[in-house]
Structure formats: C-alpha cells, structure tokens
Amino acid sequence: MIETPVTEDELHAYIDGELPADRLAAVEAWLGGHPEDAAKVAHWRTQAEQIRARYGAVAKEDVPAQLRLDRLLRRKRSWIGIAAAATIAAFMVGGVAGWMARGASAAAPSPIELLTEDALAAHRLYVVEVRHPVEVPGAERPHLTQWLSKRIGYDLAPPELDAIGLKLVGGRLLPGPAGAAAFYMYERASGERFTLYCSRTKAAATAMRFSAPGRNAALTWVDHGVAYVIAGPSERDELTRVAKAAYEQIDADKAEKKSGT
Amino acid sequence: MNTFQQGIEATIPALRRYARALTRNAETADDLVQDTLVRALRSEHLFHGGELRSWLYTILTNLNRNRLRALARRPTVLAIDDYDSAGAFGPETGGRDIERALAGLVEEQRSTLLLVVLEGLSYREVADVQGVPIGTVMSRLARARAQIKAYLDGERPALRRVK
Numbered sequence: 001m002i003e004t005p006v007t008e009d010e011l012h013a014y015i016d017g018e019l020p021a022d023r024l025a026a027v028e029a030w031l032g033g034h035p036e037d038a039a040k041v042a043h044w045r046t047q048a049e050q051i052r053a054r055y056g057a058v059a060k061e062d063v064p065a066q067l068r069l070d071r072l073l074r075r076k077r078s079w080i081g082i083a084a085a086a087t088i089a090a091f092m093v094g095g096v097a098g099w100m101a102r103g104a105s106a107a108a109p110s111p112i113e114l115l116t117e118d119a120l121a122a123h124r125l126y127v128v129e130v131r132h133p134v135e136v137p138g139a140e141r142p143h144l145t146q147w148l149s150k151r152i153g154y155d156l157a158p159p160e161l162d163a164i165g166l167k168l169v170g171g172r173l174l175p176g177p178a179g180a181a182a183f184y185m186y187e188r189a190s191g192e193r194f195t196l197y198c199s200r201t202k203a204a205a206t207a208m209r210f211s212a213p214g215r216n217a218a219l220t221w222v223d224h225g226v227a228y229v230i231a232g233p234s235e236r237d238e239l240t241r242v243a244k245a246a247y248e249q250i251d252a253d254k255a256e257k258k259s260g261t
Numbered sequence: 262m263n264t265f266q267q268g269i270e271a272t273i274p275a276l277r278r279y280a281r282a283l284t285r286n287a288e289t290a291d292d293l294v295q296d297t298l299v300r301a302l303r304s305e306h307l308f309h310g311g312e313l314r315s316w317l318y319t320i321l322t323n324l325n326r327n328r329l330r331a332l333a334r335r336p337t338v339l340a341i342d343d344y345d346s347a348g349a350f351g352p353e354t355g356g357r358d359i360e361r362a363l364a365g366l367v368e369e370q371r372s373t374l375l376l377v378v379l380e381g382l383s384y385r386e387v388a389d390v391q392g393v394p395i396g397t398v399m400s401r402l403a404r405a406r407a408q409i410k411a412y413l414d415g416e417r418p419a420l421r422r423v424k
Contacts, residue, residue, distance in 0.1 A: 012406070016378075016384070016402075018384055043413075044410070047410070048378035051363070051375070051378050052378065055281055056379070058281045059275055060274070069266060069302075072299055073262075073302065
C-alpha cells in the first residue's frame with residue numbers, strides 16, 4: 001500500500017478535531033510509523049492540556065460586579081448623556097463616529113485620547129512660561145508657518161484669532177504620540193492663554209470632543225488626517241468659541257488652497 | 262434584557278477566561294472584558310446575526326491589539342524582578358511554565374492558539390475573528406506550538422544562550 005504523505009497542517013488538524021474523516025486513518029497510520037511526529041503531536045496535546053489546566057477555571061469563577069450586564073447597561077445610558085452634551089452640533093465634522101469610538105477607556109486609550117493627553121501636558125507646561133513660552137515668536141509668522149508645516153508634513157498656517165481677542169504668541173515643535181506636532185500659543189490682553197496643537201493622525205475624522213481632566217480643558221477634533229486640540233482654561237463656552245473660530249479659519253484656508261487661489 | 266443581551270451575558274465567563282490567558286493579568290483581563298461588553302452593547306445595531314460568541318471574541322481581540330499598540334508607544338519601566346521572571350530563568354514546574362511560554366509568543370500567535378485550544382473555536386471561526394485566511398491561522402498555530410515546545414524543552418532565546 002502506498003502511504004499518502006501527511007502534512008504538518010494535517011497533524012494540527014488531527015489534534016484540533018479539524019481533520020476530514022477520510023484522512024483520519026492515514027494520519028494515524030503515519031503517526032504509527034513516524035515516532036518523531038508522534039512525539040510532536042503528543043507534545044502539542046500536553047501544551048493544550050496545560051493551557052486548559054492553567055486558565056480553564058477562570059470561566060467557573062463568579063463574574064465580578066464590574067462586569068454585570070445590568071450595571072453596564074445603566075452606565076451606557078449615562079455615557080450617551082455625556083456624549084450629547086459635549087458634541088456641538090456646529091462641529092459635526094465627522095458625524096458621531098468619533099464619540100462611538102470613545103469609551104474603550106482604561107484598557108485602550110485611543111489615538112485621540114493619547115493626543116489630547118499630550119496636548120494638555122504641553123499646554124500645562126508652556127503656558128506658565130514667562131520668558132520662553134515659544135520657540136518662534138508670532139511676529140515671525142511666515143517663518144513659523146513654513147517651518148512647522150514642513151516638520152509636521154502638512155500645510156497649516158496658525159489661525160488668526162485677533163477677532164476674538166487672541167494674539168498669536170508664537171509656536172514650537174513638539175514630539176507627539178504619532179510624530180511631530182505643531183504647537184501654537186495665543187494670549188488674551190488679560191493674560192489668559194490658549195494653545196492649538198496639531199499633528200497628523202491615522203484616526204478617522206471625528207466630531208469635536210470636550211475633555212476637562214483638571215483646571216485646563218481641551219477640545220479635540222480630527223479632520224482629513226490631522227488632529228487638532230485646543231486647550232485652555234476649563235470653561236467650556238469660552239473654549240468652544242475659540243475652537244470654533246480656529247476651526248472655521250483652518251477650514252477656510254483649506255478651501256482656499258483647494259480652489260487654487 | 263433582550264435575547265442579544267442575554268447572549269452576551271452567557272459568554273462573559275468564556276470571555277474572561279480568554280482575556281486572562283491573553284493578558285496573563287486578572288485586572289487587565291477584566292478591564293478588557295468590560296470594554297468589550299460596553300462596545301458590544303453599544304454596537305447592537307452592527308451585529309447582523311451569526312455567531313455572537315465569535316463576534317465578541319473579535320471585539321476583545323481587537324481591543325487587546327489596540328491596548329498593546331498604545332502600550333508600545335509609551336515608555337514602560339519594568340521592575341528588575343519582572344524582567345528576570347519574564348525570561349532569564351529556565352522553565353519551572355506547574356502553571357507558571359505555560360504562562361511564560363505563552364508570554365513569549367507574539368500577539369497573533371498567542372490569540373490563535375488560545376482561541377483554538379482554550380476556547381474551542383474552529384479554524385474557520387478563528388480566521389473570521391482575526392480577519393485573515395485559514396492558511397494564516399494554520400501558520401500562526403504551527404509557529405505558536407513550535408515556539409512553546411522550544412521554550413518548554415528548555416531552549417533559551419538565542420541572545421541568552423551563553424556557552
């Protein structure tokens with residue numbers, strides 16, 4: 001009788017119960033005549049038994065309270081409440097997809113969360129600087145624009161926010177979670193500072209999100225592969241006004257470039 | 262609770278088992294399961310029938326991948342003790358052994374092996390969960406088993422073999 005050679009894939013299928021019935025006899029005969037393969041298969045079986053012995057009992061434990069579905073269902077509703085409050089209709093840049101992607105909180109900070117965290121850290125660090133808040137002063141706007149656009153790989157002029165009382169202090173380059181980030185600082189006559197942080201991101205376009213982890217707050221949105229974070233004192237209405245002005249300018253700049261004028 | 266929610270609830274013990282083996286940390290595992298449940302509940306409209314269990318494994322596997330990516334971007338400080346126990350000593354007896362062998366696998370291989378031997382998914386189901394062809398599942402499985410065998414046979418990673 002001619003023996004059909006047995007492949008390694010078939011050996012795996014054999015122990016995992018995936019082998020077609022018509023190959024069962026052939027594989028068993030093969031193992032009888034090939035002790036090294038038989039030893040390998042026996043080893044794989046032992047591995048599987050050890051894995052089941054080590055972790056199998058977890059499924060018999062009581063489910064902890066944090067995973068009780070009725071509790072999670074209650075929490076789900078409150079999340080939707082927060083989402084609705086923070087999503088500003090005027091800013092539905094990318095629909096609600098962004099908010100739906102949120103919520104994977106503790107275990108998996110999303111790229112957006114990482115960026116926002118980073119922008120807030122930079123904000124806290126630099127707004128208190130008296131002598132060196134920026135690397136390039138706002139007076140050198142053309143140079144600043146050219147330099148930072150080149151480094152972040154994306155054409156971006158710092159928005160002019162004079163109309164809402166914010167003067168450009170200047171900008172600096174920062175390392176971000178997904179590459180270089182441009183960081184612009186603005187100042188009100190009263191001394192209040194706001195910052196705009198921009199970096200390329202692979203995250204999909206999102207609606208604007210508000211986060212206020214402490215004394216400072218941030219509004220984050222993603223549009224055409226770029227994430228923008230406006231950070232400032234934790235006053236949502238004020239921050240929203242600044243973000244809206246910045247968003248409109250960036251958007252207008254883009255439209256202008258597109259039409260080639 | 263509707264049928265969809267009841268289906269999810271019935272799967273929680275298995276999800277915890279899979280997550281525990283996948284992360285080898287009880288707390289991380291339960292956080293991962295919690296995120297999976299929240300996402301599933303919120304995405305009921307995206308579930309178009311089929312295997313609820315596979316769908317949940319898919320969500321959990323993806324969330325864990327995101328988690329590892331985020332971790333990789335953050336510098337981590339590993340205690341010397343952890344480092345030693347993660348690989349500097351030879352295999353020991355008992356469950357710690359297989360735990361360390363699993364820890365040495367790359368993520369895709371670990372998930373493949375666990376879905377097959379611990380969760381009892383078919384190759385086809387694993388292919389769906391991971392979004393890859395069955396051939397890829399087979400090669401991941403083969404590599405996982407070969408590497409665990411090498412580990413348990415006492416072979417140290419090349420860098421640590423001093424002679």
